[in-house]
Amino acid sequence: MTLDDIRRIAVIGAGQMGSQIAMQAALHGYPVALQDVSAAQLDKALAGNRTQLDKRVAKGKLAAEDRDAALARLEPTSSLEAAAADADFVIEAVVEKLDEKREVFRRLDACAPPRAVLATNSSYIGNSQLAEVTSRPGKVVNMHFFFPPLVMRLVEVVKGEKTSDETVDLTAALARRMGREPVVLRKELPGFLVNRILRAIQTEAYFLLENGVATFADIDRAAELGLNFPLGPFKLADFSGLDIGYYSRLDRYKQTGNPADLPPQALRVRVERGDLGRKTGRGFYDYSSDPPSPVGES
Numbered sequence: 001m002t003l004d005d006i007r008r009i010a011v012i013g014a015g016q017m018g019s020q021i022a023m024q025a026a027l028h029g030y031p032v033a034l035q036d037v038s039a040a041q042l043d044k045a046l047a048g049n050r051t052q053l054d055k056r057v058a059k060g061k062l063a064a065e066d067r068d069a070a071l072a073r074l075e076p077t078s079s080l081e082a083a084a085a086d087a088d089f090v091i092e093a094v095v096e097k098l099d100e101k102r103e104v105f106r107r108l109d110a111c112a113p114p115r116a117v118l119a120t121n122s123s124y125i126g127n128s129q130l131a132e133v134t135s136r137p138g139k140v141v142n143m144h145f146f147f148p149p150l151v152m153r154l155v156e157v158v159k160g161e162k163t164s165d166e167t168v169d170l171t172a173a174l175a176r177r178m179g180r181e182p183v184v185l186r187k188e189l190p191g192f193l194v195n196r197i198l199r200a201i202q203t204e205a206y207f208l209l210e211n212g213v214a215t216f217a218d219i220d221r222a223a224e225l226g227l228n229f230p231l232g233p234f235k236l237a238d239f240s241g242l243d244i245g246y247y248s249r250l251d252r253y254k255q256t257g258n259p260a261d262l263p264p265q266a267l268r269v270r271v272e273r274g275d276l277g278r279k280t281g282r283g284f285y286d287y288s289s290d291p292p293s294p295v296g297e298s
Protein backbone atom coordinates (compact mmCIF):
# COMPACT_ATOMS: atom_id res chain seq x y z
CA MET A 1 0.00 0.00 0.00
CA THR A 2 1.27 3.49 -0.83
CA LEU A 3 0.43 6.79 0.84
CA ASP A 4 -2.12 7.59 -1.88
CA ASP A 5 -3.92 4.31 -1.12
CA ILE A 6 -4.81 5.65 2.32
CA ARG A 7 -8.26 7.10 1.71
CA ARG A 8 -10.00 6.59 5.04
CA ILE A 9 -8.70 6.64 8.58
CA ALA A 10 -10.29 5.30 11.75
CA VAL A 11 -9.35 6.52 15.22
CA ILE A 12 -10.36 4.29 18.14
CA GLY A 13 -10.81 6.17 21.43
CA ALA A 14 -11.98 9.80 21.39
CA GLY A 15 -10.27 11.02 24.57
CA GLN A 16 -7.67 13.77 24.87
CA MET A 17 -5.50 12.21 22.17
CA GLY A 18 -7.85 10.39 19.81
CA SER A 19 -10.17 13.37 19.38
CA GLN A 20 -7.37 15.65 18.21
CA ILE A 21 -5.51 13.03 16.18
CA ALA A 22 -8.75 12.52 14.24
CA MET A 23 -9.13 16.29 13.83
CA GLN A 24 -5.57 16.68 12.62
CA ALA A 25 -6.16 13.99 9.98
CA ALA A 26 -9.47 15.59 8.94
CA LEU A 27 -7.76 18.99 8.64
CA HIS A 28 -5.42 17.36 6.13
CA GLY A 29 -8.24 16.04 3.99
CA TYR A 30 -8.94 12.57 5.38
CA PRO A 31 -12.42 11.29 6.15
CA VAL A 32 -12.04 9.93 9.69
CA ALA A 33 -14.29 7.58 11.64
CA LEU A 34 -13.90 8.48 15.32
CA GLN A 35 -15.03 5.73 17.68
CA ASP A 36 -15.48 5.62 21.44
CA VAL A 37 -17.38 3.37 23.84
CA SER A 38 -18.77 6.51 25.48
CA ALA A 39 -21.33 8.59 23.55
CA ALA A 40 -20.77 11.47 25.99
CA GLN A 41 -17.05 11.38 25.19
CA LEU A 42 -17.77 11.55 21.46
CA ASP A 43 -19.92 14.64 22.00
CA LYS A 44 -17.19 16.19 24.13
CA ALA A 45 -14.57 15.39 21.47
CA LEU A 46 -16.56 17.05 18.70
CA ALA A 47 -17.35 20.11 20.81
CA GLY A 48 -13.69 20.41 21.85
CA ASN A 49 -12.50 20.20 18.27
CA ARG A 50 -15.00 22.80 17.16
CA THR A 51 -13.77 25.16 19.89
CA GLN A 52 -10.14 24.66 18.81
CA LEU A 53 -10.97 25.33 15.18
CA ASP A 54 -13.16 28.33 16.03
CA LYS A 55 -10.14 29.88 17.78
CA ARG A 56 -8.07 29.42 14.62
CA VAL A 57 -10.81 31.03 12.52
CA ALA A 58 -11.04 33.95 14.97
CA LYS A 59 -7.27 34.46 14.70
CA GLY A 60 -7.42 34.35 10.91
CA LYS A 61 -5.36 31.15 10.75
CA LEU A 62 -8.11 29.01 9.22
CA ALA A 63 -10.89 29.87 6.79
CA ALA A 64 -14.41 29.26 8.11
CA GLU A 65 -15.20 27.01 5.13
CA ASP A 66 -12.07 24.92 5.78
CA ARG A 67 -13.15 24.53 9.42
CA ASP A 68 -16.60 23.40 8.33
CA ALA A 69 -15.19 21.00 5.74
CA ALA A 70 -12.75 19.46 8.24
CA LEU A 71 -15.43 19.03 10.92
CA ALA A 72 -17.72 17.43 8.33
CA ARG A 73 -15.02 14.82 7.61
CA LEU A 74 -15.27 13.51 11.20
CA GLU A 75 -17.69 10.61 11.50
CA PRO A 76 -18.41 9.80 15.16
CA THR A 77 -19.55 6.28 15.97
CA SER A 78 -19.86 4.00 18.98
CA SER A 79 -19.26 0.91 16.85
CA LEU A 80 -15.66 -0.23 16.46
CA GLU A 81 -16.71 -2.60 13.68
CA ALA A 82 -18.40 0.21 11.71
CA ALA A 83 -15.41 2.52 12.22
CA ALA A 84 -12.85 0.00 10.99
CA ALA A 85 -14.88 -1.73 8.25
CA ASP A 86 -13.49 0.32 5.35
CA ALA A 87 -10.49 1.99 6.98
CA ASP A 88 -7.08 1.88 5.29
CA PHE A 89 -5.26 3.03 8.40
CA VAL A 90 -6.44 2.64 12.01
CA ILE A 91 -4.99 4.59 14.94
CA GLU A 92 -5.84 3.17 18.36
CA ALA A 93 -5.91 5.70 21.23
CA VAL A 94 -7.85 3.96 24.02
CA VAL A 95 -6.84 4.00 27.67
CA GLU A 96 -3.22 2.97 28.47
CA LYS A 97 -4.01 -0.57 29.67
CA LEU A 98 -2.37 -3.46 27.89
CA ASP A 99 -5.29 -5.89 28.24
CA GLU A 100 -7.76 -3.35 26.90
CA LYS A 101 -5.53 -2.53 23.93
CA ARG A 102 -5.00 -6.22 23.14
CA GLU A 103 -8.75 -6.73 23.08
CA VAL A 104 -9.18 -3.75 20.75
CA PHE A 105 -6.47 -5.09 18.41
CA ARG A 106 -8.07 -8.55 18.40
CA ARG A 107 -11.35 -7.01 17.31
CA LEU A 108 -9.73 -4.64 14.80
CA ASP A 109 -7.88 -7.53 13.19
CA ALA A 110 -11.20 -9.33 12.71
CA CYS A 111 -13.09 -6.39 11.19
CA ALA A 112 -10.59 -4.08 9.43
CA PRO A 113 -9.73 -4.85 5.78
CA PRO A 114 -6.63 -7.07 5.47
CA ARG A 115 -4.76 -4.18 3.75
CA ALA A 116 -5.26 -1.86 6.74
CA VAL A 117 -2.39 -0.82 8.98
CA LEU A 118 -3.18 -1.02 12.71
CA ALA A 119 -1.26 1.64 14.63
CA THR A 120 -1.23 2.34 18.35
CA ASN A 121 -0.77 5.75 19.93
CA SER A 122 0.34 4.14 23.21
CA SER A 123 2.85 6.14 25.24
CA TYR A 124 4.86 3.14 26.42
CA ILE A 125 3.60 -0.15 25.00
CA GLY A 126 5.60 -1.56 22.11
CA ASN A 127 3.50 -2.75 19.20
CA SER A 128 4.77 -6.36 19.35
CA GLN A 129 2.59 -6.98 22.41
CA LEU A 130 -0.41 -5.97 20.29
CA ALA A 131 0.76 -7.48 17.00
CA GLU A 132 0.83 -10.97 18.53
CA VAL A 133 -2.97 -11.02 18.91
CA THR A 134 -3.41 -10.19 15.20
CA SER A 135 -2.93 -12.11 11.97
CA ARG A 136 -1.03 -9.16 10.40
CA PRO A 137 2.01 -8.42 12.60
CA GLY A 138 3.83 -6.81 9.66
CA LYS A 139 1.13 -4.13 9.56
CA VAL A 140 1.17 -3.27 13.26
CA VAL A 141 3.18 -0.21 14.31
CA ASN A 142 3.46 2.52 16.94
CA MET A 143 2.41 5.97 15.75
CA HIS A 144 2.92 8.07 18.85
CA PHE A 145 1.58 11.61 18.85
CA PHE A 146 2.19 14.10 21.65
CA PHE A 147 -0.30 16.07 23.67
CA PRO A 148 -1.99 18.17 22.40
CA PRO A 149 -1.86 16.56 18.94
CA LEU A 150 -3.33 19.62 17.23
CA VAL A 151 -0.23 21.54 18.35
CA MET A 152 2.69 19.19 18.98
CA ARG A 153 4.66 18.43 15.82
CA LEU A 154 6.51 15.27 16.77
CA VAL A 155 5.33 11.74 15.96
CA GLU A 156 7.42 8.73 17.03
CA VAL A 157 7.13 5.78 14.63
CA VAL A 158 8.36 2.51 16.13
CA LYS A 159 9.34 -0.61 14.23
CA GLY A 160 8.37 -3.66 16.27
CA GLU A 161 9.89 -7.13 15.99
CA LYS A 162 7.67 -7.99 13.03
CA THR A 163 6.68 -4.57 11.65
CA SER A 164 7.59 -4.41 7.95
CA ASP A 165 9.78 -1.63 6.58
CA GLU A 166 6.90 -0.78 4.25
CA THR A 167 4.59 -0.16 7.22
CA VAL A 168 7.20 2.02 8.96
CA ASP A 169 7.75 4.10 5.81
CA LEU A 170 4.01 4.40 5.19
CA THR A 171 3.33 5.52 8.77
CA ALA A 172 6.09 8.14 8.62
CA ALA A 173 4.73 9.36 5.28
CA LEU A 174 1.21 9.61 6.71
CA ALA A 175 2.51 11.58 9.69
CA ARG A 176 4.14 14.02 7.26
CA ARG A 177 0.96 14.31 5.21
CA MET A 178 -0.86 15.10 8.46
CA GLY A 179 1.53 18.01 8.96
CA ARG A 180 3.65 16.25 11.56
CA GLU A 181 7.36 15.42 11.83
CA PRO A 182 8.12 11.72 12.30
CA VAL A 183 11.17 10.22 13.97
CA VAL A 184 11.70 6.49 13.42
CA LEU A 185 12.83 4.13 16.16
CA ARG A 186 14.48 1.15 14.56
CA LYS A 187 14.15 -0.85 17.80
CA GLU A 188 11.23 -1.31 20.11
CA LEU A 189 11.83 -0.09 23.63
CA PRO A 190 9.09 0.72 26.20
CA GLY A 191 8.57 4.49 26.36
CA PHE A 192 10.36 5.12 23.04
CA LEU A 193 12.58 8.24 23.00
CA VAL A 194 10.80 11.19 24.54
CA ASN A 195 9.05 9.35 27.38
CA ARG A 196 12.25 7.55 28.38
CA ILE A 197 13.97 10.90 28.79
CA LEU A 198 10.88 12.22 30.57
CA ARG A 199 10.67 9.16 32.83
CA ALA A 200 14.26 9.66 33.98
CA ILE A 201 13.39 13.25 34.93
CA GLN A 202 10.12 12.27 36.65
CA THR A 203 11.72 9.39 38.56
CA GLU A 204 14.21 11.83 40.04
CA ALA A 205 11.45 14.37 40.76
CA TYR A 206 9.37 11.75 42.68
CA PHE A 207 12.52 10.62 44.54
CA LEU A 208 13.12 14.21 45.70
CA LEU A 209 9.46 14.66 46.66
CA GLU A 210 9.07 11.38 48.54
CA ASN A 211 12.30 11.87 50.43
CA GLY A 212 11.05 15.20 51.71
CA VAL A 213 13.77 17.18 49.95
CA ALA A 214 11.37 19.80 48.53
CA THR A 215 7.66 20.33 47.77
CA PHE A 216 6.45 19.39 44.28
CA ALA A 217 5.77 23.06 43.60
CA ASP A 218 9.39 23.95 44.38
CA ILE A 219 10.68 21.02 42.32
CA ASP A 220 8.60 22.35 39.40
CA ARG A 221 9.92 25.87 39.97
CA ALA A 222 13.50 24.57 40.05
CA ALA A 223 13.09 22.77 36.71
CA GLU A 224 11.37 25.78 35.12
CA LEU A 225 13.79 28.44 36.35
CA GLY A 226 17.00 26.41 36.45
CA LEU A 227 16.61 24.26 33.34
CA ASN A 228 14.29 26.49 31.32
CA PHE A 229 11.67 23.75 31.12
CA PRO A 230 8.36 25.27 30.00
CA LEU A 231 6.61 23.11 32.63
CA GLY A 232 8.05 21.41 35.71
CA PRO A 233 7.70 17.61 35.95
CA PHE A 234 4.57 17.66 38.16
CA LYS A 235 2.80 20.28 36.04
CA LEU A 236 3.62 18.22 32.98
CA ALA A 237 2.30 15.05 34.66
CA ASP A 238 -0.98 16.89 35.41
CA PHE A 239 -1.09 18.14 31.83
CA SER A 240 -0.70 14.65 30.33
CA GLY A 241 -3.04 12.94 32.83
CA LEU A 242 -1.80 11.23 36.01
CA ASP A 243 -3.47 7.95 35.02
CA ILE A 244 -1.15 7.70 32.00
CA GLY A 245 1.97 7.66 34.20
CA TYR A 246 0.28 5.46 36.79
CA TYR A 247 -0.81 2.66 34.46
CA SER A 248 2.40 2.69 32.46
CA ARG A 249 4.38 2.20 35.69
CA LEU A 250 2.02 -0.58 36.80
CA ASP A 251 2.46 -2.36 33.46
CA ARG A 252 6.21 -2.01 33.73
CA TYR A 253 6.13 -3.41 37.26
CA LYS A 254 4.07 -6.38 36.02
CA GLN A 255 6.80 -7.05 33.46
CA THR A 256 9.83 -6.58 35.70
CA GLY A 257 8.52 -7.44 39.20
CA ASN A 258 10.92 -4.75 40.44
CA PRO A 259 9.34 -2.74 43.32
CA ALA A 260 11.29 0.31 42.10
CA ASP A 261 9.00 0.31 39.04
CA LEU A 262 5.80 0.60 41.13
CA PRO A 263 3.94 3.94 40.82
CA PRO A 264 5.17 6.39 43.48
CA GLN A 265 2.83 6.89 46.45
CA ALA A 266 2.23 10.57 45.52
CA LEU A 267 0.92 9.42 42.13
CA ARG A 268 -1.09 6.47 43.45
CA VAL A 269 -3.09 8.42 46.03
CA ARG A 270 -4.12 11.03 43.48
CA VAL A 271 -5.18 8.48 40.87
CA GLU A 272 -7.14 6.52 43.51
CA ARG A 273 -8.94 9.76 44.47
CA GLY A 274 -9.80 10.36 40.79
CA ASP A 275 -7.56 13.45 40.68
CA LEU A 276 -6.07 12.83 37.24
CA GLY A 277 -4.70 16.29 36.50
CA ARG A 278 -6.01 18.98 34.20
CA LYS A 279 -8.64 16.77 32.59
CA THR A 280 -10.45 16.31 35.95
CA GLY A 281 -9.64 19.84 37.18
CA ARG A 282 -7.33 18.60 39.93
CA GLY A 283 -4.08 16.68 40.27
CA PHE A 284 -0.94 18.02 41.86
CA TYR A 285 -2.51 21.43 41.18
CA ASP A 286 -6.08 22.71 41.39
CA TYR A 287 -7.17 24.15 38.03
CA SER A 288 -10.23 26.00 39.29
CA SER A 289 -8.04 29.06 39.92
CA ASP A 290 -5.81 30.96 37.52
CA PRO A 291 -2.92 30.41 37.97
CA PRO A 292 -3.54 26.88 39.24
CA SER A 293 -2.69 26.42 42.94
CA PRO A 294 -0.71 23.52 44.44
CA VAL A 295 -2.91 21.02 46.32
CA GLY A 296 -1.26 20.32 49.70
CA GLU A 297 2.46 20.32 50.26
CA SER A 298 3.55 16.90 49.08
Ligand SMILES: NC(=O)c1ccc[n+]([C@@H]2O[C@H](COP(=O)([O-])OP(=O)(O)OC[C@H]3O[C@@H](n4cnc5c(N)ncnc54)[C@H](O)[C@@H]3O)[C@@H](O)[C@H]2O)c1
Pocket residue numbers: 012013014015016017018035036037038041092093094095096097100104121122123124144145146147239240241244
Ligand atom coordinates in the same frame (compact mmCIF):
# COMPACT_ATOMS: atom_id res chain seq x y z
N1 LIG B 1 -2.39 12.15 27.31
C1 LIG B 1 -1.18 12.19 26.77
O1 LIG B 1 -0.38 13.11 27.03
C2 LIG B 1 -0.77 11.14 25.78
C3 LIG B 1 0.26 11.44 24.88
C4 LIG B 1 0.62 10.49 23.94
C5 LIG B 1 -0.02 9.26 23.91
N2 LIG B 1 -1.01 8.99 24.81
C6 LIG B 1 -1.66 7.68 24.73
O2 LIG B 1 -2.89 7.82 24.05
C7 LIG B 1 -3.83 6.86 24.56
C8 LIG B 1 -5.08 7.59 25.01
O3 LIG B 1 -4.74 8.52 26.00
P1 LIG B 1 -5.70 9.75 26.36
O4 LIG B 1 -4.90 10.70 27.16
O5 LIG B 1 -6.40 10.22 25.13
O6 LIG B 1 -6.75 9.01 27.33
P2 LIG B 1 -8.25 9.41 27.66
O7 LIG B 1 -8.56 8.74 28.95
O8 LIG B 1 -8.46 10.88 27.53
O9 LIG B 1 -9.08 8.72 26.47
C9 LIG B 1 -9.23 7.34 26.31
C10 LIG B 1 -10.56 7.12 25.62
O10 LIG B 1 -10.66 5.76 25.23
C11 LIG B 1 -12.01 5.35 25.40
N3 LIG B 1 -12.01 3.90 25.48
C12 LIG B 1 -11.65 3.11 26.50
N4 LIG B 1 -11.75 1.81 26.14
C13 LIG B 1 -12.18 1.80 24.87
C14 LIG B 1 -12.48 0.77 23.94
N5 LIG B 1 -12.34 -0.51 24.27
N6 LIG B 1 -12.89 1.12 22.71
C15 LIG B 1 -13.05 2.42 22.37
N7 LIG B 1 -12.79 3.44 23.21
C16 LIG B 1 -12.36 3.13 24.44
C17 LIG B 1 -12.47 6.07 26.65
O11 LIG B 1 -13.89 6.18 26.70
C18 LIG B 1 -11.77 7.42 26.50
O12 LIG B 1 -12.60 8.37 25.84
C19 LIG B 1 -3.11 6.09 25.66
O13 LIG B 1 -2.55 4.92 25.13
C20 LIG B 1 -2.00 7.05 26.07
O14 LIG B 1 -0.88 6.39 26.60
C21 LIG B 1 -1.42 9.90 25.74
